[in-house]
Amino acid sequence: xxxxxxxxxxxxVSAHAxxxxxxxxxxxxxxxxxxxxxxxxxxxxxxxxxxxxxxxKVSFSAVVNYEVAVATKGDxxxxxxxxxxxxxxxxxxxxxxxxxxxGVWQHYSANMSTSVTDSSNHYSTEVExxxxxxxxxxxxxxxxxxxxxxxxxxxxxxxxxxxxRRITLGPDKSNLAPEDTWASTDAKITxxxxxxxxxxxxxxxxxxxxxxxxxxxxxxxxxxxxYTLRNKLKYDLQFSQLDTLRxxxxxxxxxxxxxxxxxxxxxxxKVHNIMLDVLVRNWDDAVPNIAGGWNLPDETEVQRELSVxxxxxxxxxxxxxESYVNxxxxxxxxWYRSWYIKDVNEFGGSLGVGLPLGIRGTKLDVSxxxxxxxxxxxxxxxxxxxxxxxxxxxxxxxxxxRRYR
Amino acid sequence: xxxxxxxxxFLLLLLTACDGEHSGTSAWLKDQGYPMNYEVRTxxxxxxxxxxxxxxxxxxxxxxxxxxxxxxxxxVNHDLVFDIGFRDSAFFxxxxxxxxxxxxxxxxxxxxxxxxxxxDSLPLNEDLELNFSWILSSGEGKGFIDSVGKxxxxxWLRELLSxxxxxxxxxxxxxxxxxxxxxxxxxxxxxxxxxxTELKDGCRLQLRLSAKNSKRLFxxxxxxxxxxxxxxxxxxxxxxxxxxxxxxxxVSSKEESCTDxxxxxGGILDSMVVTLPGKDILKALSGxxxxxxxxxxxxxxxxxxxxxxxQLLMQKDGSVEGSELGFPVQVAVASISYHDEKDDYAQTSExxxxxxxxxxxxxHPNLVFWPGDTLALQVTSGVRSFVNNAANETEDFRVVxxxxxxxxxxxxxxxxxxxNSDGDSVKIFLNHLTYSRYDFSKSVDNPMRLxxxxxxxxxxx
Numbered sequence: 001x002x003x004x005x006x007x008x009x010x011x012x013v014s015a016h017a018x019x020x021x022x023x024x025x026x027x028x029x030x031x032x033x034x035x036x037x038x039x040x041x042x043x044x045x046x047x048x049x050x051x052x053x054x055x056x057k058v059s060f061s062a063v064v065n066y067e068v069a070v071a072t073k074g075d076x077x078x079x080x081x082x083x084x085x086x087x088x089x090x091x092x093x094x095x096x097x098x099x100x101x102x103g104v105w106q107h108y109s110a111n112m113s114t115s116v117t118d119s120s121n122h123y124s125t126e127v128e129x130x131x132x133x134x135x136x137x138x139x140x141x142x143x144x145x146x147x148x149x150x151x152x153x154x155x156x157x158x159x160x161x162x163x164x165r166r167i168t169l170g171p172d173k174s175n176l177a178p179e180d181t182w183a184s185t186d187a188k189i190t191x192x193x194x195x196x197x198x199x200x201x202x203x204x205x206x207x208x209x210x211x212x213x214x215x216x217x218x219x220x221x222x223x224x225x226x227y228t229l230r231n232k233l234k235y236d237l238q239f240s241q242l243d244t245l246r247x248x249x250x251x252x253x254x255x256x257x258x259x260x261x262x263x264x265x266x267x268x269x270k271v272h273n274i275m276l277d278v279l280v281r282n283w284d285d286a287v288p289n290i291a292g293g294w295n296l297p298d299e300t301e302v303q304r305e306l307s308v309x310x311x312x313x314x315x316x317x318x319x320x321x322e323s324y325v326n327x328x329x330x331x332x333x334x335w336y337r338s339w340y341i342k343d344v345n346e347f348g349g350s351l352g353v354g355l356p357l358g359i360r361g362t363k364l365d366v367s368x369x370x371x372x373x374x375x376x377x378x379x380x381x382x383x384x385x386x387x388x389x390x391x392x393x394x395x396x397x398x399x400x401x402r403r404y405r
Numbered sequence: 406x407x408x409x410x411x412x413x414x415f416l417l418l419l420l421t422a423c424d425g426e427h428s429g430t431s432a433w434l435k436d437q438g439y440p441m442n443y444e445v446r447t448x449x450x451x452x453x454x455x456x457x458x459x460x461x462x463x464x465x466x467x468x469x470x471x472x473x474x475x476x477x478x479x480x481v482n483h484d485l486v487f488d489i490g491f492r493d494s495a496f497f498x499x500x501x502x503x504x505x506x507x508x509x510x511x512x513x514x515x516x517x518x519x520x521x522x523x524x525d526s527l528p529l530n531e532d533l534e535l536n537f538s539w540i541l542s543s544g545e546g547k548g549f550i551d552s553v554g555k556x557x558x559x560x561w562l563r564e565l566l567s568x569x570x571x572x573x574x575x576x577x578x579x580x581x582x583x584x585x586x587x588x589x590x591x592x593x594x595x596x597x598x599x600x601x602t603e604l605k606d607g608c609r610l611q612l613r614l615s616a617k618n619s620k621r622l623f624x625x626x627x628x629x630x631x632x633x634x635x636x637x638x639x640x641x642x643x644x645x646x647x648x649x650x651x652x653x654x655x656v657s658s659k660e661e662s663c664t665d666x667x668x669x670x671g672g673i674l675d676s677m678v679v680t681l682p683g684k685d686i687l688k689a690l691s692g693x694x695x696x697x698x699x700x701x702x703x704x705x706x707x708x709x710x711x712x713x714x715x716q717l718l719m720q721k722d723g724s725v726e727g728s729e730l731g732f733p734v735q736v737a738v739a740s741i742s743y744h745d746e747k748d749d750y751a752q753t754s755e756x757x758x759x760x761x762x763x764x765x766x767x768x769h770p771n772l773v774f775w776p777g778d779t780l781a782l783q784v785t786s787g788v789r790s791f792v793n794n795a796a797n798e799t800e801d802f803r804v805v806x807x808x809x810x811x812x813x814x815x816x817x818x819x820x821x822x823x824x825n826s827d828g829d830s831v832k833i834f835l836n837h838l839t840y841s842r843y844d845f846s847k848s849v850d851n852p853m854r855l856x857x858x859x860x861x862x863x864x865x866x
Binding site: 116187 | 429430432433434436437439440441442444446447710711713716758759760761789860
């Protein structure tokens, strides 16, 4: 039961990983500020590291996420799907000395691969994006010695990851004289860009938060520092893998604004919870795109990013002699989010269960989620559906730290 | 259980949805601004007169393991040199005392070549003016032979250029070869045999054969072939010693009266560098694209700089004069690739893309000793490199030409050995070098044309 919320978090944050929107910019964001971040003893939260201080058991968590997105415009539809492991985390409670955690978190991701071949129209194009902006996130949180219901926490975000884009085009020979067409037969050109992610002039960026955990009400406030992302890209035009033009290097810089987040959890009748979370990020500068060239826009216009999420959860009992249904947790929630990309708004909902495995607290979490995104041209509206399966493994060594409440 | 079944059904539905037809893929790609293809257009640059034409010949002898040539053809003379080392004190003791000591050198014709080409019908009769020259050194013990074996090929080949302190003997052999698999027996000059009888233990013999006035080029097998050449020293009919050379080299020398003429010879390391004015090419590209070229702005993925195909067109003489074997010969092309560092160049062999319609109709366009008045050489890699790296207008475009292999099936649209629809084997290339001679005067004295197939950028052009 203690880890149900952690699963909830992962299920929520990994709910978007396959959208066709924003692949040229940063891809989809996985901020996890929809709901549940204020609820203590629920594991690691990227926006609220302070709640880590209330952890009592060593644990490990991993999530596998499968999602389908279907973009529509009029009668046209275009679907894509993807499987990924967006997050891994270890949590180490240290008793009076707070709690530590180490995680790997996929903050932004872009995955897309498609091709069109139509000889009657001379169409031959293959487009592929692969991008992951990962963060290594060591966190530490400590309950205040003179005010035990309040904790402070911080996370250091070390950014890493890589991205690549391939546009492979076949020739349009319609303007060639018949005797000249032979020369371009099978002559495909690949416009390739490969890059990696770093933070400009700094090793990391930081999140700090403060948590209050009362008997029935818990809430937090967090602040994440602004930073500048650097994406160093190598452009190359390839006739084959061994036959390329001299590559050139371009660095795009993305100004990431500060993030403010807050959330509250209200608990009643011992096992029932109502949760609400808000996240705000003020984007000012447009995001330069990977691409450029052709008719692709050079940058992606931005807007104020806002996430509001609310949900209900019925905690499962952690008493081994209870019935299985009573030990199983259930939750449902909904969120609204305006993306960092201009005119992209998202509505979603999720439904999940936390299934206990054994008596030590190991759990299997299964959730489904779905929703709808509205967008303006060039993006299409999207509906999305996903399934997440998460595993929480609880360490069976050492003593659970004493509860100091 | 019910819950699991429901979940499974949902997953199945999702997977089914993903496998559905993406009816809007192209519409979605277009809305995003993705190109659906790239446009190919051609550009013909006329009137390219070579800035310079340089002929280069690498005269360093070539080590040959399997096949050697002897004789004079196409204004190039080819000598054969054999390196022989052995020790046998007991034999030399008997050989030195023998009344009828004699020695011979035997060579075998390269039957594979003669059978494949059907060239030079048997019998081969010729009074061959042959020059023997040799350098004989002697020593004792295993150390002497080891020291001979340790002489690197590269050192030996360079030593052959000077051929100092050699003794020489001229003779005329009445050569009559009736069967291809019989040995050509060359009795060694008595002066050499006499020197051999003076040896005591170890011997190194470098033997050079030269036939400068031969009527044809003879092709013999080398020391690593099945029928290797051998030196035989005879004491009696039943007491003799046979030694196989441990290496062989061909020493080729050009005998052209005009050393600067644009003439290429096959079979040897003879090449011609043709330099074309780079600024004329860049100017034509600027005109084609409508702005400065190369474009200094941009992110390096300017598709305008993508050369899909490039063909250098030059005039040619369609006669077969100079073709050693009577077959057409392919002109091999390499391009000078440009690198970041100034004066850092690399030579890249050009790939060859087949134009099936043209090949079927009039044969490969890159052949000499073949009818037609235009020689078309593909220089795609070179022009790509030139265009992509030409930072200023001072660079010129350079290609390297050599005579390649004889083409046996010039009208076949497959570019590899195969069995045709009649069940016959078709061999595209003769896998033996051809020692032909082609004069490119007509090609380089007249303006050339460069035909480019260019990828054209969409949207921003």
